[in-house]
Amino acid sequence: MRICIVGAGKMGSFLADTMCLLHDVAIYDTDLHKLQYVFNTRRLTTLDEIREFNPEMLINAVTLKYTLKTFEEVLPYTSERCMLSDIASVKTGLLDFYKRSGRPYVSTHPMFGPTFANLRELRQNHAVVINEGDHLGRVFFKDLYGTLGLQLHELSFEEHDEMMTYSLSIPFVSTMVFAACMKYPDAPGTTFAKHLAIAKGVLSEDDYLVSEVLFSPYTPEKVDNVITQMEDLLEIIKRRDSSEMSKYLNRLRENIK
Numbered sequence: 001m002r003i004c005i006v007g008a009g010k011m012g013s014f015l016a017d018t019m020c021l022l023h024d025v026a027i028y029d030t031d032l033h034k035l036q037y038v039f040n041t042r043r044l045t046t047l048d049e050i051r052e053f054n055p056e057m058l059i060n061a062v063t064l065k066y067t068l069k070t071f072e073e074v075l076p077y078t079s080e081r082c083m084l085s086d087i088a089s090v091k092t093g094l095l096d097f098y099k100r101s102g103r104p105y106v107s108t109h110p111m112f113g114p115t116f117a118n119l120r121e122l123r124q125n126h127a128v129v130i131n132e133g134d135h136l137g138r139v140f141f142k143d144l145y146g147t148l149g150l151q152l153h154e155l156s157f158e159e160h161d162e163m164m165t166y167s168l169s170i171p172f173v174s175t176m177v178f179a180a181c182m183k184y185p186d187a188p189g190t191t192f193a194k195h196l197a198i199a200k201g202v203l204s205e206d207d208y209l210v211s212e213v214l215f216s217p218y219t220p221e222k223v224d225n226v227i228t229q230m231e232d233l234l235e236i237i238k239r240r241d242s243s244e245m246s247k248y249l250n251r252l253r254e255n256i257k
Contacts, residue, residue: 005059
């Protein structure tokens with residue numbers, strides 16, 4: 001299959017590297033530096049080159065903020081039969097775009113970083129394949145992610161964004177509170193160092209991604225629950241109630257089993 005990946009960032013380059021031995025893969029980016037270390041893959045720097053390549057599948061791997069804009073820009077340079085695909089971590093607006101385009105489409109989300117994941121060992125990681133869109137496109141990505149050993153989930157667009165809000169909003173908010181309270185970033189202690197590493201990773205994420213996750217309609221409920229839990233914990237601490245603290249800690253242990 002002729003596959004054009006738009007965006008030669010970490011994920012775009014990883015996908016090209018993963019697929020290039022089985023497919024005719026091209027990767028498009030206007031930043032020549034990003035294309036410098038792409039191998040076994042055609043390097044495209046103009047939209048006209050995308051037209052000449054005539055991809056059968058176009059995978060949009062640009063930063064979330066520019067996903068829809070990039071689709072609109074590239075679409076006129078692809079054929080009506082070209083299947084559109086994205087790997088966006090937040091799917092807001094994508095279903096409406098796909099329906100307007102009239103093209104076959106498949107949407108997925110490889111949930112492995114690249115902030116924290118080892119892209120060479122992914123077997124403990126997950127991927128979502130949206131259960132709407134083209135059947136053959138879904139089969140293609142399930143096979144691709146399956147060969148990487150990823151744990152697969154099939155969700156609708158709405159279910160995906162609700163799940164992402166749960167899995168990201170609570171860690172994001174907790175990490176932001178940790179960072180907001182930071183006074184001695186070089187404090188000793190293994191636990192502190194691990195939390196600090198997580199905070200640096202989260203805060204290295206794209207601002208638009210963090211905002212989109214936190215601005216989800218599902219987020220306020222999650223944040224309200226965080227505040228409630230913090231208030232309960234604060235009361236126990238103020239009372240120095242050892243018995244209630246033990247009960248509270250046991251509830252937490254049950255939650256994370």
